[in-house]
Amino acid sequence: PPRNWRLCRMKDAGALQGIICPGGDWDARDWLTRTEGSFRARERNRSDTAAILFTGGTTGLPKGVELSQENITVSSHNVSYSERSIETDRALCFLPFNHVFGQIHIMNATIFSGGCLELLPAFDLDRVLEILATGRITKFFAVPTVYLRLLTLDGLSERLAGVRYFFSAAASLAAEVVREWQERTGRPIYEGYGLTESAAAVTYNHYLRHRIGSVGEAVPGVEVEIRDLEGRRVESGLVGEICIRGRNIMTGYLNNPEATAAVFWEEGWFRSGDLGFLDPDGYLVIVDRLKELIITGGENVYPREVEEVLYARPEIQECAVIGLPDREWGERVVAFIVLIPGHSQAPEDLKSFLRARLSPYKVPKEFIVVRELPKSPAGKILKRALKRPISGYGNKR
Numbered sequence: 001p002p003r004n005w006r007l008c009r010m011k012d013a014g015a016l017q018g019i020i021c022p023g024g025d026w027d028a029r030d031w032l033t034r035t036e037g038s039f040r041a042r043e044r045n046r047s048d049t050a051a052i053l054f055t056g057g058t059t060g061l062p063k064g065v066e067l068s069q070e071n072i073t074v075s076s077h078n079v080s081y082s083e084r085s086i087e088t089d090r091a092l093c094f095l096p097f098n099h100v101f102g103q104i105h106i107m108n109a110t111i112f113s114g115g116c117l118e119l120l121p122a123f124d125l126d127r128v129l130e131i132l133a134t135g136r137i138t139k140f141f142a143v144p145t146v147y148l149r150l151l152t153l154d155g156l157s158e159r160l161a162g163v164r165y166f167f168s169a170a171a172s173l174a175a176e177v178v179r180e181w182q183e184r185t186g187r188p189i190y191e192g193y194g195l196t197e198s199a200a201a202v203t204y205n206h207y208l209r210h211r212i213g214s215v216g217e218a219v220p221g222v223e224v225e226i227r228d229l230e231g232r233r234v235e236s237g238l239v240g241e242i243c244i245r246g247r248n249i250m251t252g253y254l255n256n257p258e259a260t261a262a263v264f265w266e267e268g269w270f271r272s273g274d275l276g277f278l279d280p281d282g283y284l285v286i287v288d289r290l291k292e293l294i295i296t297g298g299e300n301v302y303p304r305e306v307e308e309v310l311y312a313r314p315e316i317q318e319c320a321v322i323g324l325p326d327r328e329w330g331e332r333v334v335a336f337i338v339l340i341p342g343h344s345q346a347p348e349d350l351k352s353f354l355r356a357r358l359s360p361y362k363v364p365k366e367f368i369v370v371r372e373l374p375k376s377p378a379g380k381i382l383k384r385a386l387k388r389p390i391s392g393y394g395n396k397r
Helices: 028-032 069-082 100-112 125-132 144-150 175-185 257-262 303-310 347-355
Strands: 007-010 016-020 049-054 064-068 090-093 116-119 139-142 165-168 190-195 200-204 222-227 240-246 270-278 284-289 294-296 299-301 316-326 330-339 366-369
Touching: 049 069, 049 100, 064 069, 069 100, 069 200, 090 100, 090 125, 100 116, 100 139, 100 190, 100 200, 139 144, 144 165, 144 175, 144 316, 200 222, 222 270, 284 303, 294 316, 294 330, 299 303, 303 316, 303 330, 303 347
Parallel strands: 090 116, 090 139, 139 165, 165 190, 330 366
Antiparallel strands: 007 016, 049 064, 190 200, 222 240, 240 270, 270 284, 294 299, 316 330
16 A cells, blocks of 8 residues: 555444554544644545455455445445435444445445434444334344344334335345245345455345345446356356456455455456356346355255255254364264254254255254354354364254
8 A cells, every 4th residue: 555554443342543654653532632734635546545444254364455446436326326325314333344344335325325324333232222213213234143133023023113224244144034024024135245355335136126035136337247266157047156347346455466366367357256146137146155165075065055944944043054074074064053042953853854955965964052153243154263173162963
């Protein structure tokens, strides 16, 4: 970045602590109380770096993503346009602004459309319900784990009576969860697809042609292709790596030219690391993360497929499926599950349920009941943490 680039240091609660500068850090309290008016706006080019946001680190170490002025402007416009945002909207945000969902999709797009934000430093169920009870919130943004928790509440539709729009990001929602939400509230949960590297918006699942199980079509000015691992475009309906091109794609990883080069094909096509396919109408369906693919006994298992079936069980609140090293199979399929309070789980019943819906090699060889799943500050399940020694995580079944 430029020599005079400033980075913000934040406390865990989200409060500004300091400004990191080449000549020495500034104390935030001192900086905010300056009164001499020595600051002035500077002209910037659209390609100049406007923000450095770090990837979630769910499958590896976080990387700093340099997003340009143009990247952020394009995505803020696309989110506002896709969501039909208006100046009378009032959005509730409890997600961190150091994450692309909180900063660009919620904050920037709401300000861009002239709406209002109500902020909470973190998700607090009681406080969220208290604010929703006022009836002033019209847009609600959350991650899948929050929607799963809300579904455990009684009188859900009445609690959410004033909200016209619900959106989920950070990870794809299981189709069964979306259906249950719509049955209980009479309103859909909208989804899209995006990454830190794409400044959020890549696809959006429409108002009028909303398809459960899909993350929608490419937003204006963004192209999506499915390619194999050699970079060849594959036919509609076939699974491959999701590749993206557009004015929303990052300029590169901070001080990491090797990693930057590794995620681009020729002509600016960004390799997302996610697996998916396009249906005949151009709707994108997410299959899984490429790095999370399990190879057991020579067969490919997509964890998301197994998780979708597990979410159909009434006793399961959350789940995560991973592959663990196995001498015989190479990797064995293991499911971590969080039970809804007051419910129990019979392993043999669960295995029978899965065998009736999945190929035998996809059925987990172990079920581990845990009180909660490890998550990032943005609410993503950290599967890499589950691959550490599992003693103390819960009960094996």
